[in-house]
Amino acid sequence: MKLQRYVAVTGAGLIAVATLAACGSNNNTTTASSSSAPASAGASSSASSAISCGSGTLTAAGSSAQKNAIDKFTKDYQTACSGATVNYNPSGSGAGVTSFEQKQVDFAGSDFPLSGADVAKANARCTGGEAVDLPMVPGAIAIMYNVTNVTTPLNLSAANLAKIFNGKITTWDDPAITKDNPGVTLPMTKITTFHRSDKSGTSFNFSNYLNQTDAADFPAKANKVWPGTGGQGENGSSGVAQAVKTTAGGIGYAELSYASSNNLQTAKVGNAQGQFVTASTDNASAFIAKAKVNQNGNDIQLAFNYAYSDPSAYPAVLVTYEIACDKGNDATQLPLIKGFLSYAASTTAQAELPAAGYVSLPSNIQSLVATAVNALS
Incomplete structure (x- = not known):
């Protein structure tokens, strides 16, 4: 196999760390290894498996890669929360980001973090806040x-x-x-x-x-x-x-x-x-578990190195992100946004991903995402 020079790139393959800094006003970027094991139903994590129910209709769009996972999360959430309806349109990452920027959806699903002109556009829709990337559904x-x-x-x-x-x-x-x-x-x-x-x-x-x-x-x-x-x-x-x-x-x-x-x-x-x-899922997990975490405030992005040499690692992977406002969310929608995304990041929801053909977030990343979701306002 011919291997060129490899560099660590974001989980979605973005190649400029500068875009990470652009997502938040805090320019102190923290990098940490994510070598922890994937979350399981019995794992100890700050991502509680308890469901916080919001009411009303939550609208989202974007990544078709995560559709089957979102469908499962939606079924579970709506079963537990009779007053909640979640509508997710798998329109594709690009279309989902555009819908988010235009305030047509409460959050977007994307297989890559925000970058370039989309950073400013997404931040502009978050009154008094900024858009954050939340890794949620990894897969092969x-x-x-x-x-x-x-x-x-x-x-x-x-x-x-x-x-x-x-x-x-x-x-x-x-x-x-x-x-x-x-x-x-x-x-x-x-x-x-x-x-x-x-x-x-x-x-x-x-x-x-x-x-x-x-x-x-x-x-x-x-x-x-x-x-x-x-x-x-x-x-x-x-x-x-x-x-x-x-x-x-x-x-x-x-x-x-x-x-x-x-x-x-x-x-x-x-x-x-x-x-x-x-x-x-196991082989993709072997690769994803070695990702590094680049965190800027509540914006969280993953970095991979395709030269990682674990013989069992499956290298063609992606991580889908949920893109939401850290501040400036509609007050009537906020309980539903936080409730659904908190469930998606929970140990219960993440433990269900392998059966659906995905990979659970490593437990330390899961905890970071849960904390970031809890901070949405």
Whole structure:
């Protein structure tokens, strides 16, 4: 596997720590390791499993990668809180951030922290306060494929993925793929790549992974708008999964739960140790647990290093963030915003994520998020 120079980047792949400072007026950034084990139902954490019920209707939009997790959180919260309704539109990270900036939603889900012009726009909607990034739902980005008569999970190195998604490898029987899959008979079938057509944090994270691991074959920098060459765009993770499912020779990327729900095969992805690793919650957790925490006030962002060499670590990951106002929330909505997000960060909710195809937040990050949510006003 070809490895370029690796740097620690934010959990969403953002490459400028300056954007972190821009999210808050407090410029004292704290960095801490997040090597603690993922939260479990019995873990000791400041993220209480008790549900604080708000009433009314909570409206949110954004990341489609976290949709299945938010659906589960919503079901649990509404069951416990009969006076609460939570509406989440999986419109994509970019659209969700825009909706938040325009005060159309109470919070946004995004697969990357705020950056660039979005920082000022999001801060402007928070009267007397600022927008904060709250990591909530980590997960693996699965490489889904549809190759007829191939039942063994394929090994795909970062270099080969970079070439496939940049149009340099065009058939499944290419020697570079064959070399990594001894004993597997691969067809001459044309490779059809599918990517997100909408602004997507999943695209941002996956393109960042490809660029950071093999910039020679995937020179385009990470972008919310898919930066690779060729391929077909589909709306949302569900659109990508469905396109792969119905296209012989198709390949695409989406959060692991979409691959599972569509019964799609997923590739073993090469990591920095040179091992081909299955996309699973445990293997993604092995990578995410080594993230570093960059905290600025109640703004919390995670940093990964793709050169991390744990042989079991699955390196194609993302962390979805909930973006909310630290101050300036509507007084009538505040109990519902805090109640729902507090539940999402609780030990109970986080312990349910692996069954849904996600990864629980490490317990120390979970506690930080719970504290930040509690401070919303």
